[in-house]
Amino acid sequence: MELIRRPDDMARITTPELAKAFIDEQITAIKEQVGDKKVLLALSGGVDSSVVAALLIKAIGQNLVCVHVNHGLLRKGEPEQVIQVFKNEMNANLIYVDAVDRFLDKLAGVTDPEQKRMIIGGEFIEVFAEEARKLDGIEFLAQGTIWPDILESEAGIKAHHNAGGLPEDLNFELVEPVRTLFKDEVRVVGKELGLPDNMVYRQPFPGPGLGVRCPGAITRDRLEAVRESDAILREEFAKNGLEGKVWQYFTVVPDFKSTGVKDGKRTFDWPCIIRAINTTDVMEVTVEHLSDELIDHLVQRIITEVPGINRVLFDYTPKPPATVEYE
Ligand code: XMP
Numbered sequence: 001m002e003l004i005r006r007p008d009d010m011a012r013i014t015t016p017e018l019a020k021a022f023i024d025e026q027i028t029a030i031k032e033q034v035g036d037k038k039v040l041l042a043l044s045g046g047v048d049s050s051v052v053a054a055l056l057i058k059a060i061g062q063n064l065v066c067v068h069v070n071h072g073l074l075r076k077g078e079p080e081q082v083i084q085v086f087k088n089e090m091n092a093n094l095i096y097v098d099a100v101d102r103f104l105d106k107l108a109g110v111t112d113p114e115q116k117r118m119i120i121g122g123e124f125i126e127v128f129a130e131e132a133r134k135l136d137g138i139e140f141l142a143q144g145t146i147w148p149d150i151l152e153s154e155a156g157i158k159a160h161h162n163a164g165g166l167p168e169d170l171n172f173e174l175v176e177p178v179r180t181l182f183k184d185e186v187r188v189v190g191k192e193l194g195l196p197d198n199m200v201y202r203q204p205f206p207g208p209g210l211g212v213r214c215p216g217a218i219t220r221d222r223l224e225a226v227r228e229s230d231a232i233l234r235e236e237f238a239k240n241g242l243e244g245k246v247w248q249y250f251t252v253v254p255d256f257k258s259t260g261v262k263d264g265k266r267t268f269d270w271p272c273i274i275r276a277i278n279t280t281d282v283m284e285v286t287v288e289h290l291s292d293e294l295i296d297h298l299v300q301r302i303i304t305e306v307p308g309i310n311r312v313l314f315d316y317t318p319k320p321p322a323t324v325e326y327e
Contacts, residue, residue, distance in 0.1 A: 006147050006180040013185040019192035022185075023055065026177045030059040039140040039175055042128055043068045043094070045082040047202055048144025048178060051186050053086060054193040055177050056142055062093045065138065067131045069124060072100035072223070073209030076231035085196060099127045104220060111216045113327035120208045125165045132170050141172035145179045146186055201244045204282075212327040216255035221308060222270065225253045228306045229272045236298055237276075246288045249276035251302075252326050253309070260310030269310035272302050277324060285319040 013019055039056060043049050043066040056064040066086060070079045079096070086092040106119050132138060152158040166172075178186050190200040206212055210226050229251040237243050252273040260267040279285040290298075299312040315322070 004176075004179060005150075010180065013181065013188050015188070016192050019185075019189045022181075022189055023058070023192060026055055027059040030056060030175065030177060033175060034060060034063070034140050036063065037140060038063050038065060038135070038138045039142050040132055040135070040138045040172065041066050041142040043082060043086065045074070045078050045199065046144070046205060047183070047186055047190060047200060048146055050085075050195055050199050051178055051190040051193065052142050052144045052176075053092065054090065054190065054195055056175070057086075057090050057092050058193070061091075064093060064142070065135060066092050066094045067097060067128060068094060069097045069099055069127050069131075071103040071120065071124060071127075071209065073103065073120065073211040075205070075210065075234075076227050081196075081199070085199065095131060097127060097131060099123070102127070104218065104223075107211065107218045109217050113212065113215075116211055116218070116327070117208050120211055121165070125167075129167050129170055132166075139173060140175050141166075141170075142175040142177070145176045146181055146183060147179065148182060150179060198238075198243075203246075203248045206325060212325045213250060213252045214255075215252065215326050222253050222255065225270060225272065225306050225308045226251060229253065229302050229309065232301050232305060233274060233298065236294065236301070240294055242276075242288075246276050247278045247285070248324060249274075249288070251275075252315075254326070258311055262310065267310045269308050271311040271313050272306065272309045273313045273315050273326075274298060275315040275324070277319070279319075279324075282324065283319075285324060287316045287318055289316075290314070 011018065013022055039060065041049065041053055041056065041064060043053050045068070053064065053066055068079065068082045083094065083096060087094040103120065103123055106123055107116060110116050110119060149158070178189070181189065187200050210223060210230070211218055213226050214223050233249060233251055234243070237246065237249055252275065253270050254273065257268045257270055260269055276288040276290065277285040278288055295314065302309055302312050
């Protein structure tokens, strides 16, 4: 397949009109490439795969088969939102795979961060490949590759050949409709395609998901504490006008306990760490300084609403020396 590159003179897509022109152009190109054949897409609910899904639904409707794998490490409400937006509102041909037990069982007792990442990545490919083999007549695989992915892989910084991870018998031709776009352009296109703001302006989220925010061996109760505290943090940031302004914000629940007191009784529970950072290139990050009111409010909500947490800590460390994630 000819590898499409971003033309040097391509205008940056900044307006709904430019987005609409791009969408029309891609719909024609997709129809030309795949005809009446079927296309498979791993739909995580992140910006890139969501925009690719919405584009392909417009172009080929039910011939796009989306597979959403819930590996148990997604944020609160994410699988539900994928089903609501794509299946219920856009009438997508969506297969939802509940692989929560499968992933968490494999991860049980695994403490090494790199091993955790390998299990999550490897298992994802296995689940996706199993679903692909159950389907007949699929010849194409759609991917949310974007222009910086191509530049980074050409520069040897990152390997972005997602399809390269699939077993050899699954030999699909790639469909990459946003491969010439920068991230900000993908968002403008997503908005024009009618995707909800909290999907289009979503903060970066690592592939291994909440797994790297539950340091050490993942247990279901501590993972729930991460998920619930993260949901509270996101809700409060949205209410306080920080959503879309702060680059990335999340909670971490480390694997140690400290003494506390509740209702006159001793508790022995985890701390919850809050991290909110800003950056342009993720090589260096600065910390977002929160207001005293917001800090107090977050502490109150998390210690009263999240089971297993008796202390809230704020990580005000820049990168370097501290990386964004804890693992
Ligand atoms: P670090 O922790 O390396 O994070 O300072 C920099 C950015 O990369 C994200 N990140 C990941 N993204 N898979 C991903 O897709 C990963 O394994 C991974 N680890 C870190 C992190 O959230 C931050 O935006």
